[in-house]
Amino acid sequence: MLIKLAIKSLQNRKSSILLSILAMTVSIFVLLGVEHIRHQAKESFSQSISGVDLIVGARTGSLNLLLYSVFKIGNPTNNISWQSFEKISNNNKVKWAVPISLGDSHKGYRVLGTSTSYFDYVSYGKQHSLTFEQGKPFNHIFDVVLGADVAKKLGYQLNDKLVLAHGIAKTSFALHDSTPFTVVGILKPTGTPIDHTLHVSLQGIEAMHVNWQKPRGVPKQGVLKALKNKLVVSKANHTHNMPVVDSLSSLQPKSITAIMVGLKSKISTFRLQREINHDKKEPLLAILPGVALSELWQMMTILENTLLLVSYLVLISACLGVSAMLLASIRERSREIELLRMIGASPVFLFLFVELEAILIAIISIVLGAGMLFCSLVFTKSYLAAHLGLHISANILTADSLYLIALVMIVTFIIATLPSISSSGVFKRA
Amino acid sequence: MDIKLTNVNFSYPEKPNKVIINIPSWSLNRSEHTFIYGPSGVGKSTLLGLLSGLLRAQQGDITIFGHQLAKMSNRQRDKFRANTIGYVFQTFNLIPYLDAFENIQLASYFADTTSSASLEQEITALLNNLNIPEADRKQPVSRLSIGQQQRIAIARALINKPKLLIADEPTSSLDKDNRDKFMKLLMSVVKDKDITLLFVSHDMSLAHYFNHVESIQDFNQVEDKISC
Numbered sequence: 083m084l085i086k087l088a089i090k091s092l093q094n095r096k097s098s099i100l101l102s103i104l105a106m107t108v109s110i111f112v113l114l115g116v117e118h119i120r121h122q123a124k125e126s127f128s129q130s131i132s133g134v135d136l137i138v139g140a141r142t143g144s145l146n147l148l149l150y151s152v153f154k155i156g157n158p159t160n161n162i163s164w165q166s167f168e169k170i171s172n173n174n175k176v177k178w179a180v181p182i183s184l185g186d187s188h189k190g191y192r193v194l195g196t197s198t199s200y201f202d203y204v205s206y207g208k209q210h211s212l213t214f215e216q217g218k219p220f221n222h223i224f225d226v227v228l229g230a231d232v233a234k235k236l237g238y239q240l241n242d243k244l245v246l247a248h249g250i251a252k253t254s255f256a257l258h259d260s261t262p263f264t265v266v267g268i269l270k271p272t273g274t275p276i277d278h279t280l281h282v283s284l285q286g287i288e289a290m291h292v293n294w295q296k297p298r299g300v301p302k303q304g305v306l307k308a309l310k311n312k313l314v315v316s317k318a319n320h321t322h323n324m325p326v327v328d329s330l331s332s333l334q335p336k337s338i339t340a341i342m343v344g345l346k347s348k349i350s351t352f353r354l355q356r357e358i359n360h361d362k363k364e365p366l367l368a369i370l371p372g373v374a375l376s377e378l379w380q381m382m383t384i385l386e387n388t389l390l391l392v393s394y395l396v397l398i399s400a401c402l403g404v405s406a407m408l409l410a411s412i413r414e415r416s417r418e419i420e421l422l423r424m425i426g427a428s429p430v431f432l433f434l435f436v437e438l439e440a441i442l443i444a445i446i447s448i449v450l451g452a453g454m455l456f457c458s459l460v461f462t463k464s465y466l467a468a469h470l471g472l473h474i475s476a477n478i479l480t481a482d483s484l485y486l487i488a489l490v491m492i493v494t495f496i497i498a499t500l501p502s503i504s505s506s507g508v509f510k511r512a
Numbered sequence: 513m514d515i516k517l518t519n520v521n522f523s524y525p526e527k528p529n530k531v532i533i534n535i536p537s538w539s540l541n542r543s544e545h546t547f548i549y550g551p552s553g554v555g556k557s558t559l560l561g562l563l564s565g566l567l568r569a570q571q572g573d574i575t576i577f578g579h580q581l582a583k584m585s586n587r588q589r590d591k592f593r594a595n596t597i598g599y600v601f602q603t604f605n606l607i608p609y610l611d612a613f614e615n616i617q618l619a620s621y622f623a624d625t626t627s628s629a630s631l632e633q634e635i636t637a638l639l640n641n642l643n644i645p646e647a648d649r650k651q652p653v654s655r656l657s658i659g660q661q662q663r664i665a666i667a668r669a670l671i672n673k674p675k676l677l678i679a680d681e682p683t684s685s686l687d688k689d690n691r692d693k694f695m696k697l698l699m700s701v702v703k704d705k706d707i708t709l710l711f712v713s714h715d716m717s718l719a720h721y722f723n724h725v726e727s728i729q730d731f732n733q734v735e736d737k738i739s740c
Contacts, residue, residue, distance in 0.1 A: 083621040086614075087607075094609035094652075417604040423566060424601075425668070426594025426622030428587060 084431065088438040095411060102404045103447050109400035110451030110490060113393040114483055118455065120386055121482060122474045126207065128375045130274040131342075133205040135351050137374075138162070138170060138358055139340040141365035148374040151182065151340040153275045154192040158184060161337035166364050170341055173357075175350040178203050181338040183287050186246045191232045193246050193280045195287035195335075201227075203344055206274045207473060216240055217267030220282060223289050223333075226263040227281040230271040238265050246280070246290060261290040273473045288333045343368075397490060401497040404443055408436055408501035419505055429506035436505045440498030441491065448487055452478060514708055515540040515563065515676070520572035522562060531734055532558045533569070538731040545702060545709040547719050550728035556712045559728065560678050563710070564597055565589035577675055594622040598669030598707070600698075602681040605665030608654035612644060612664045615653060616671050623672040638667040642697060659690035666698060670705065677702060679711045683718065695721050 092099050131152050139147040140160035149155040171179035180203055183195035194200075198219045205211045217240050220227050226246075228238055238244065243262040263282060271277055345351055351370065358368040412419065419432060427435075459476040467473050522533035532555045540546055550556055561567035562574060565581050574581045577596060584592060606615045616635045639649055642663045648656055653664060662682055669677060679698070683691040699721050702709045711722065719725045 083618065087610075087618065090607075090609050090614070418607060421601070421604060421607065423590075424564065424593070424599050425619045426590050428590040431622075 084434060084438060088435060088442055091435075092439055092442060098407055098411070099443065102407045102443055103450070105400045105403050106443060106447030107450040107454065109393075109396040110447050111454050113397050113486060113490070114452060114455050114478060116389050116393040117483060117486055118459075118478050118480075119474060120389065121480070124379055124386075126273055126473050127379060128372065129207045130375065131204065131206060131371050132209055133203060133211075133344065134342045134371050135345045135348065136343040136355055136358070136368045137340055137371055138166075138343060138366055138368045141367045144367065144369040144374045145378055147340065147367055147369055148371065148378060150184065151342075152371065152375075154184065154194070154279060158339045161339055162341070162366060163337050163364055164335055166361070166366060167338055167341055169363075170343060170358065173354065175345055175347070175354050176343055177346045178344045180204060180342045181284060181335075182340050182342065183284055183335060184339045186248055186287065186290075188232075188244060188246050188280050189236060191229075191236075191278055191280055193226075193282060193287070195282055195284045195338075197284060200281065200342075204276075204342060206272045206276065210272070212272065212276065213270045215268045215270045217265070220266055220286070222264075222266075223283060223286045224261060224263045225266040225282065225286070227267040227269065228265055229269055229277040229279045229281075231277040232280055233265075233268045238268070240265055240268070246282075271467060273467060284335050284338065285333045288335050398493065398497075400447075401490075401493050404440055404494065405497045405500055408440060408498060409504060412436065412501050412505045415505075419507070423507070433502045433506040436502040437495060437498050440494050440501075444491055444494040448490060452483075452487075514542040514544075514577055515710075516573070516575040518573045520562065520569045520574060522558060522567065522569045533562065534733050535559075535572070535731055536733065540708060540710065543706055543708055544724050545699070545722045546711065546724040546726065547722035548710065548712045548726050548728050549714060549716055549719065551714055554728050555732055555734065556728055557680060559732070560680055560710075560712060563676075564599065564678065565593050590622070591624075594619075595624060595672055596675050598672070598674035598677040600662070600665045600669050600677070600679040600682040603658075603685050605682075606653045606661055606668065609652050611651055612639065612649045612653055612656075612667070615664065616668050619668045620671045635667070635671065638670060639664075641701070642667050658685050659694065662686060662690075662694055663697065666701060670701065670707075673705070674707065676708045676710065679709070681713050681715075682711075683713070684715065691718075 137147060137151050139151060140158065140162050142159040146156065146159065150158050167179065167181050170176060178199060180196055180200045182200070184192060186193040186195075198221075201212050201219045214227075215230065215233075217227070226244065232238070242265045244265065245262050263286065269276065343354075345354065355368040355370070358366050422432060422435075455478055456476055459474060459478070463474065463476060516539045517535045518537050520533055520535045521531065523529070523531045548556065548559075558567065562569055562581075563576065565584070569582070576592075579592060581589060581592075606612075607618065610618065613635060616638070617631070620631055620635075644660065644664060644667070648660060653661055656664070662685075665682070682698075683694055686694055695718060698709075701707075709722075711718070712728075
């Protein structure tokens, strides 16, 4: 009866209630939206790289290593030797090891030298492996695979030729223009720094540096020519199987920037990490990417909290709006309330009656707000993924948003006590 | 004696010095139909508020059908009011956005209700009895005429089979024709169901319907003159 009365009473005051619902809906949309996107961004960020158990680099800070190896921000402090790479990849706890080499760029985009196993093992998000929009992994020394953004922003197509530059500035005077690369593959968007990266083989990196600054009288000039059509072995850690001429061994990199390591068993992660960190031959640092990523995210807490604070304030103002509307309506409805008292309604009933109206408004708004958010996420999903590299799931019914919804109900209840008490007239009782 | 007041004193908390009700002794007999008249501002509505238990006297005893109102808890008084007292106001007797049926249901909801199956029958019987056309029963009462609304108000007041019916100027918003119809209907229903009726009005022309007529100023001894 109480519910029926509350519903009918709300229906009777459609226009003012509608405005309140609208205000509530917008605020719930904002609150849930901010919370959801915050979570998704955090998740997507902390999954910028996945499937990698350890990242090994020269000894530096863990954030620094993470920044340059995964996000390609800043510069590597030092390189690590090829011997260290071989040692780690031959460790029996290690399932796979992918070398990466940084330092060159193309029109402001970083170039990553690696082996083809990079495309097999490195993944992002919830274990999404890298997939090709067009083409295939690099096969030859002068092949390049483009990240989605690079291809899109610079307008490259398959088989286009491009020249890499030394250093990382957008305009470089040290172009490796004697060794143009051919685009053989373009990756699908991932929403990670991979989108902004050009991938070439380690041998490619070496090759373009071979005759660099030694333009004349370089004995390897002939080798390079020969190499252009030779197959580069895909797995760098099996270089001894390379079916190429002897002189190619000179293309074996002497040093690389970092190693991404996958383990046979996660349990051995910490042991191997300690082993690497205590390596006697070379000062190395191994980090757990997940841990380092969450450390990095900590720095964004202030921004995150500010956003959340703003959305909470929006919610509270909407709740106060509903409360004010109800309070005004109670003045208008004093006779109705008097009548209800006369036919036997207790103050508790009247209190609950007004509370229920507020709660109903909140429920309707939550349903509308969540529905609006869901629809807009569904419709903008592909746009966000393609243009901002944001992968946002449309599933908003997470534990956190349910917690928020419960919070909205509680806040509504608390704020509605004012008009409810005023309607129950407990203060007026003689 | 069904209703008995002894040494009842009341003033509103906002104006504690202005005594509105001061009744040394007053009573009503069972099944009596009493007409109380008096100009506005002499405490008629306050008296009804005291009788219904919505207001509490600062002093004195009010006994209704053997129950002392002062000894009941707030909750008990709300229940008691729902169960034993029917009330018809001058206006605003019904929740405007509910239909006749729902209004009556609501009133029975607050009382100790009978089962819902027989409740529907009872409501239908009551509405038939009071000549409410079927078509008018399922639309919000705010769309009905005042006369119609006042008749539904009687039905609403009677649904819990009250022993006491209090009517507070129920006819003053009706025209003469409707007023006579209303009075006839009310008196016949009250007689039929053997209900004690307390009818308050300033309109002396209604007095001939009643066997017991009193002026409130006769038993409410407020010393200083009340200005209105």
